[in-house]
């Protein structure tokens with residue numbers, strides 16, 4: 001396996017910010033991964049596993065090795081009249097996996113169509129969109145434990161999925177490399193069409209009894225109209241999570257801002273980060289080439305030659321402004337590398 005030195009990461013992150021890795025190597029299976037982890041040139045360096053680079057912001061170069069996950073392949077583990085359990089390699093492009101399932105008539109992931117990135121990163125933050133999170137169709141995953149090189153199986157409970165959270169982002173951070181993910185999908189699925197504008201999009205298309213494919217196509221159309229395409233303008237999707245506050249805080253805020261959107265969320269109240277940013281007058285705001293999307297207040301964008309540090313400065317400006325205006329702390333969703341944010 002080839003080891004690259006002083007490797008250019010700009011094409012490997014969807015913000016398209018300049019960054020370099022001291023070393024970079026690709027792996028296509030667990031044996032190649034083990035060999036890289038034991039390689040004398042790499043074994044003592046800090047490691048960063050990358051899939052599609054669509055949920056990272058490099059604010060500085062990576063001083064260690066970037067391991068690019070290219071484990072492909074799909075396998076049908078079980079099929080009954082009602083359901084299938086299907087396993088996908090962690091390096092498979094997520095949307096290709098979704099499209100394959102839609103083609104087969106297997107329901108469960110259609111609302112997650114067109115999310116960028118690879119299968120292996122999907123459980124990291126329990127990806128979610130249009131009323132569905134990956135934890136629902138998730139069955140199990142296999143990951144390599146770095147400390148002893150063993151392959152370990154995690155079922156749903158062991159993943160500790162939360163809102164854009166999992167064991168792998170918290171307690172297990174940096175200790176496992178996800179190799180494959182298995183999903184349980186339904187042949188007679190219950191469709192989720194009442195979230196966001198899916199129903200309106202289906203109505204516009206005159207579809208009263210939608211199929212999995214109809215839902216997938218509606219989601220794709222909505223996403224294309226709402227979200228900036230990272231191939232055209234660098235971004236990593238939503239940069240902030242929707243904040244969770246206690247009910248008393250939410251009531252106090254709503255007394256001053258009666259139109260503020262808020263949803264009950266397991267004893268807490270979820271606020272709209274996009275609404276808070278927009279009300280703070282920051283939708284479309286920019287500082288040089290780093291800014292906030294004009295289409296979606298949650299999305300930070302690279303208008304051309306912004307660095308990761310420029311984007312991180314914009315992010316901090318948004319956090320400070322929202323905190324001063326509403327007393328609410330915004331939490332960052334992607335992994336921020338360097339700049340004192342993560343490392």
Ligand SMILES: Cc1cc2nc3c(=O)[nH]c(=O)nc-3n(C[C@H](O)[C@H](O)[C@H](O)COP(=O)(O)OP(=O)(O)OC[C@H]3O[C@@H](n4cnc5c(N)ncnc54)[C@H](O)[C@@H]3O)c2cc1C
Nearest residue numbers: 051052053054055116117118120121127128129178236237
């Ligand atoms: C336009 C746009 C829209 C988006 N929309 C959504 C959305 O609707 N919902 C949503 O949840 N997300 C969304 N995202 C965020 C992103 O697409 C997802 O988080 C995706 O799962 C990231 O996949 P990736 O392969 O690019 O991960 P990367 O950015 O490569 O990695 C992300 C993190 O996971 C770790 N990692 C990656 N692969 C592995 C592995 N195999 N083992 C261990 N660790 C690993 C990395 O080290 C890093 O910490 C969007 C992003 C963009 C650019």
